[in-house]
Amino acid sequence: MASTVSAVPAAPADPNALAPEVWPQGAARDAEGRLVVGGVDAVALAEQFGTPLYVVDEAVVRERAERFREAFDAAARRIGSQATVYYAGKAFLSTAIVRWVTEAGLGVDVCTGGELAVALAAGADPSRLGFHGNNKSVGEIARAVDAGVGALIIDSEIEIERVAEAAARAGRVQRVRLRVNSGVHASTHEFLATAHEDQKFGVPLSRAVELGARIREHDSLEFLGLHCHIGSQIFDAAGFAESAERLIAVHAELDRVAPVPELNLGGGFGIAYTEADRPAPIERIADGIADAVAAACEAHGVRVPRLAFEPGRSIVGPAGVTLYTVGTVKPVPTDDGWRHYVSVDGGMSDNVRTALYGAAYTVRLASRRSDAPAALVRVAGKHCESGDIVVDADWLPHDVGPGDLVAVAATGAYCWSLASNYNHVPRPPVVAVRDGQARVIVRGETEADLLARDAGIDASDGIEGTPA
Known part of the structure; x- marks a missing residue:
């Protein structure tokens, strides 16, 4: 959740003032x-x-995209790893936005066939796209595989077979991540760690080892690692740190069978909608996440994996x-x-x-x-x-x-x-x-435009501005 309507802000000394943390840089x-x-x-x-x-x-979008990439790159390097940053297209997607963020070094995360079409129309490198969604159709999966999408995120058990079959038909080895629920819910200033997940996305963390093994049974699939998204409008690293500790424990079990190269910790980084909002600088959040990952990997005796993140709102x-x-x-x-x-x-x-x-x-x-x-x-x-x-x-x-x-x-x-x-x-x-x-x-x-979609209107009626 973002800032909510629960409180009336204090009257400002100057109702004309533009708080720099709320308005675009330079406004x-x-x-x-x-x-x-x-x-x-x-x-x-x-x-x-x-x-x-x-x-x-435009300059603000480009600057923030570069800043997020640099922050996660630096944090990952410090713990002997690398980072990949995807722009979460659901926040706002157009061909111009895709070009701005990809030119800043980001990949793009899409979650429908329509979003995939926009990214491809913008000239995005398919290998730098991730495809999410809890109910990707068979057709959408096939389109993504045929396009050469870099990673399909498997959101449910049934999708393992669907993606494997699509990849086999296309004669490809499709890289996939498995979305899991860590049991951590983060929002704004606080997070809640719970034992169960009751939501439509992902699979229980307790099944990750079993389903990871299922993925590895298919020659047409390459298992990249686990993916988790813990919430939205998150202002610090605490929730990510708790989630990373839980994920690394399962990651280590999978890694002992075969190398697991990546851990995707999702997005949800918050912004200031009002002067009451105080998100931490992304550099501090990136460092906090990296420290938690490094500590968990050391505790479980595994290599630090490549890290991936999916900011959207915080970029645009x-x-x-x-x-x-x-x-x-x-x-x-x-x-x-x-x-x-x-x-x-x-x-x-x-x-x-x-x-x-x-x-x-x-x-x-x-x-x-x-x-x-x-x-x-x-x-x-x-x-x-x-x-x-x-x-x-x-x-x-x-x-x-x-x-x-x-x-x-x-x-x-x-x-x-x-x-x-x-x-x-x-x-x-x-x-x-x-x-x-x-x-x-x-x-x-x-x-x-609205009338043009109304099937009850005959184009010959001569609606002004309606295509014939």
């Missing part, structure tokens, strides 16, 4: 008070592309900002005073995380600076749902009003990828900004 206000991201001011972006608008700072999340135009402002009395409902031209169709997870976000005026005192606000969407909230609780200048442009920070991950057409609202475009330039990397939808 600032210009002389006129407008928000500037990637060298482009928000008003110019809204005028050119409209709102709602996803904005992604902080680079994203969503721009909205205010439509109405409605003061509503509360037990403690007043809250202003600021309704914008987007909502749960472009950011469902608040409704789905209770996620907390930060909002600021983007089109101007204001000297008005801070007012408690709730940023609401335009959808016909009482739960259509984008920002549950934050502060904006008291004079926020219709026509103002507002920006919500840290929306690079799981906003576009979870977007929908609820209430027949077209999905917004995604614009990349860098060095004062802006370009569309994902085209927005129009109402004509």
Whole structure:
């Protein structure tokens, strides 16, 4: 879970201020008070592309991808190993994103045939792709094998035979990992180690040796090692360390039969959505994980394996900002005073995380600076749902009003990828900004696009903008 809506943040001294840990690196206000991201001011972006608008700072994505790779490389080298870092595409995937992260030295993790298609269309090296999923279809498995995907993650016992058969038909030896549940659940500041796992992903750690042996029985499969994912929005190394200790104990049993070259510890590294969030620097987390792996390997008398990680949100999340135009402002009395409902031209169709997870976000005026005192606000969407909230609780200048442009920070991950057409609202475009330039990397939808999929409309009816 990310920051949640359980608490109202304290009123800021300056509701115009941009916390550097929340906003994209280099984001600032210009002389006129407008928000500037990637060298482009928000008003110019809204005028050119409209709102709602996803904005992604390309330089931030590239810098964070390189930083994560360097952090894990350095930590692994220190314990006599190597690290492979995959970008977890489910956070946000487009051909541009794939190119940015692969040029920074990362592989890409996909989990559906559609995500695989995007990665391949971007020119990603198939051997640097990992394919996840708890219910990969036979067709998806065959496509991945035929494409030469570097690793298929086996998520259940039944997949062993499916992947082996697909590889045999293709005349290939397919490299695979076995996803296991370590019994460690990590989230934000704390983790819980439990005896059982009741979830749809992976197999019990107690069956890893048995299923590893099953994998090795197939000539068409090469067993790389274990894979585990312990949670999301994790702020330190403690949960990873506990999980690594459990995994290494089983890894050692498998390694005594035949070498197990790799251990994949997944992702879930957290970011700051609000000033209350305090994720540790990734270098400190990488070092903490490496120390735990080295200690566990020494205790069990095995070589330190090659390590693999799958950050997604932590690469792209902080680079994203969503721009909205205010439509109405409605003061509503509360037990403690007043809250202003600021309704914008987007909502749960472009950011469902608040409704789905209770996620907390930060909002600021983007089109101007204001000297008005801070007012408690709730940023609401335009959808016909009482739960259509984008920002549950934050502060904006008291004079926020219709026509103002507002920006919500840290929306690079799981906003576009979870977007929908609820209430027949077209999905917004995604614009990349860098060095004062802006370009569309994902085209927005129009109402004509929505109507074009409606089989009850005859193209000859002449719907404006609908392909004939």
